Structure formats: C-alpha cells, structure tokens
Amino acid sequence: MFTEPAHGVEPTGNNQGASTEQVGGSDKNGIYAAARIQYSGSVAKGGGRGNVTSTDVNWTPPPCWYAPYLGAKDFKKEMSKHIDSQLNAPGMGGTAGAALGEAKRHYEDGYGWTDTPGYKDYNVENDGKGMFWAGVENPDEPDYLKRTSCTDLPFWVENGDAPPPQYEEAISPEILAALAYQHMQLPDTKVTLAPEANTKVNLPTWAWLDKAVFDEVQATAALNVPGFNIQATTTAKPVSLKLEPGTRDAVMYPASGECVINADNSIGEPYAKGKADQTPPCGIRYLRSSGDGTYKLRATITWEINWTGTGGAGGDLPNGTFGNEQAVTVQEIQAVNR
Structure with a gap:
C-alpha cells in the first residue's frame, strides 16, 4: 500500500541555553504539511545526535512516528494526483496496481478494513475539522528499514481527539521526550x-x-x-x-x-x-x-x-x-x- 509521509527535515542546532526549531513537513504549491517539531533549550548543533550516550544499550530513539500531515482538501489534491499518476504509469499492474486501486477506493469510496474505516471523497466535507496523519521518518536513524517502518496509510484524526489506539507510533509526549533526549547537547566535561x-x-x-x-x-x-x-x-x-x-x-x-x-x-x-x-x-x-x-x-x-x-x-x-x-x-x- 502507498504511504505518503510527512517529510522530516533535519533540525537546526543551537548553543546551550539558546532556542531552535526543526521543521518537519513541506510547504510547496500552497500546500502546508503541518508536521513540525520545535526544539528549544540545549539542542545539539547541526541536528545530529546529541552528546548523550544511553547507559541502556537496548534503548533507541523512535525511528519513525505518525504526525499531522494535511487537511482534507490538500490531502485529496496530493493523494489523488499521486495515485492516478501511478495507476496510469506504463506496466503498472499486479500486486502494486491492486494496492493502489485499494487505496483509491479507501479514500474515494469508503472502502475500509477492520479498525480502519474508509472515506468518502477524501473526507473533504470535514475539511478544517481535523487532519490526515502520516508517517514521518526520523532523519537521524541510520537504519533505513527502521526509519521507513511507519507504513500505514494516512488516517484521519478530528481536532482535539487522540489518534486511534492501534497507531502505537502516533506522536506523543513520550516520543517527543525521546527526541529531545536524542538531540540534547551536554556541556564539555573538562575537570x-x-x-x-x-x-x-x-x-x-x-x-x-x-x-x-x-x-x-x-x-x-x-x-x-x-x-x-x-x-x-x-x-x-x-x-x-x-x-x-x-x-x-x-x-x-x-x-x-x-x-x-x-x-x-x-x-x-x-x-x-x-x-x-x-x-x-x-x-x-x-x-x-x-x-x-x-x-x-x-x-x-x-x-x-x-x-x-x-x-x-x-x-x-x-x-x-x-x-x-x-x-x-x-x-x-x-x-x-x-
């Protein structure tokens, strides 16, 4: 199935005590992808991993997460354009073509699965009342397979509501805490x-x-x-x-x-x-x-x-x-x- 991610942009850094902002999302052709994480405080320069080495060898920061992506009208514009261009591509068929066809039905005709309801006309009747959420890659995760593991189709979340419980990787205070940990800049240790x-x-x-x-x-x-x-x-x-x-x-x-x-x-x-x-x-x-x-x-x-x-x-x-x-x-x- 096709997943249109909210594009993650590496954060910019700052010196200890300053403030900085990472913008995750895109801003092109008037379409605003709203997934943006702002970092402030003591954040590592250049957006790379901070100076923290976890004492727990099994702990890793989140490789990806789901976050707000686009409103219904903008999502329809982006997704329908992508699906149609792929379906009309030469040689498109088989499993890939069937998956794209299912995605088209999912967003246009209300076709759904267990715990995943479909949408009519990309849910544009609810535009402004919520957003479609999509997978975001952690740009600092070196393992490509982990970074791209949030592969569920974009899903709708009403304003003020929590994401459906089956999306365990949906952005949360705990995930944000882990990302802040990952980018934390500690002072030099010169005794x-x-x-x-x-x-x-x-x-x-x-x-x-x-x-x-x-x-x-x-x-x-x-x-x-x-x-x-x-x-x-x-x-x-x-x-x-x-x-x-x-x-x-x-x-x-x-x-x-x-x-x-x-x-x-x-x-x-x-x-x-x-x-x-x-x-x-x-x-x-x-x-x-x-x-x-x-x-x-x-x-x-x-x-x-x-x-x-x-x-x-x-x-x-x-x-x-x-x-x-x-x-x-x-x-x-x-x-x-x-």
Whole structure:
C-alpha cells in the first residue's frame, strides 16, 4: 500500500541555553504539511545526535512516528494526483496496481478494513475539522528499514481527539521526550586538575568540577498544529563523575574512579595549599612516567534523565553519559645527588 509521509527535515542546532526549531513537513504549491517539531533549550548543533550516550544499550530513539500531515482538501489534491499518476504509469499492474486501486477506493469510496474505516471523497466535507496523519521518518536513524517502518496509510484524526489506539507510533509526549533526549547537547566535561597538566610520579593529582559548570540541562520538543498541541521537556541532572587515567599504572581516588556529587552540586574538592600530603576525595596517583608523551585522562559524567510532558505525563529515561579526554604529562621526580 502507498504511504505518503510527512517529510522530516533535519533540525537546526543551537548553543546551550539558546532556542531552535526543526521543521518537519513541506510547504510547496500552497500546500502546508503541518508536521513540525520545535526544539528549544540545549539542542545539539547541526541536528545530529546529541552528546548523550544511553547507559541502556537496548534503548533507541523512535525511528519513525505518525504526525499531522494535511487537511482534507490538500490531502485529496496530493493523494489523488499521486495515485492516478501511478495507476496510469506504463506496466503498472499486479500486486502494486491492486494496492493502489485499494487505496483509491479507501479514500474515494469508503472502502475500509477492520479498525480502519474508509472515506468518502477524501473526507473533504470535514475539511478544517481535523487532519490526515502520516508517517514521518526520523532523519537521524541510520537504519533505513527502521526509519521507513511507519507504513500505514494516512488516517484521519478530528481536532482535539487522540489518534486511534492501534497507531502505537502516533506522536506523543513520550516520543517527543525521546527526541529531545536524542538531540540534547551536554556541556564539555573538562575537570580541573592540580597539578594542572604536568604532574609527578606518585604525587596525588586532585580533580574537581565546581557547581558553576556542573548544572542540569534541559531540552524541549513540541508539536503545535491546529487542534493538537503537545510537548515534552527532558531534564538531565549530573550525578557522578568517572575518571579513567589512560594507563593501568595508576591509583584512583576513590578506588572505583567514580566521584559522586557533593551536597553543593560540585564534585571532588579543589586543591589548596597545605593539602599536598592528603588523599584527594577525587583524583589520581600515577605510578609511571608518561615518557615523551601524555596519558589521555578521560572524564565522563553520568546524567540522570527524566521528562515531563503535556497532560501531566512524565517518567524516567535511561541515564546518559558524556565524556572528554584531556592530556596529562607525568614526569619522574628528579633527585639531586651531592
């Protein structure tokens, strides 16, 4: 069967705290496809995947969904033109021709199936009272088969009504929350070190993040069309910092390398004069020189993520992680013999 999708356009990005808009739909020849998702808050630049890596390896963002597409008159213009041109194409017949014929009867003559009623003259008598919904591909889904799996024929939804329950992939606050999660831009994770970049073998290196650069991040995805307005805000709250020294020849503080958040929303403790002989609450002690090179210290923040949406909806999403590497030079302590 033929499916005319609401065309998804990749979103444009923004810096943290700014606002941006993704427009999904088309605007040509006076025909307005209303499926548009607006993103605001901390959204990844360029419309690609955000900087969040889910800790749940089985979690994936929605590959496609159903969303408002066209009003009845515009849908009739588009769909009838497409079906007629395909039916009149040379060599069109067999299964494909039969499917197109069924689609034509479905929208023109009221031909339907179980749980899928047909329409008379493309339902134009109800134009302005609702919209036809159609499948939308997630442009950031790399698997083509998943991206194009919303293959049901476009269906009618009255203004203010929920889509029929059989369309589980119909756009919802939960789907919008997952899309906001997918596009969320997290801040760089560069920890402050003392000593800053050059440390010594067996000298404890203190590491910390202060609360000014370690705050929660939000991204909102919204769909606003006549008779159907929903949104969801996804919030990521930092909960811990994991340090990986870039070599096996190191001792971590704490031993797990996982530094938990403090009561004041900082992590670790800044080094201060007089603490040289103390064990840092968050840090590293390298046991071997990095020689002529450096060790790649990786700092990864774990973010606890939840969402709230229209109608009081909400819940948890899998924790996310995001990390950076920074170079650390470790030198031998030079002894002076006399």
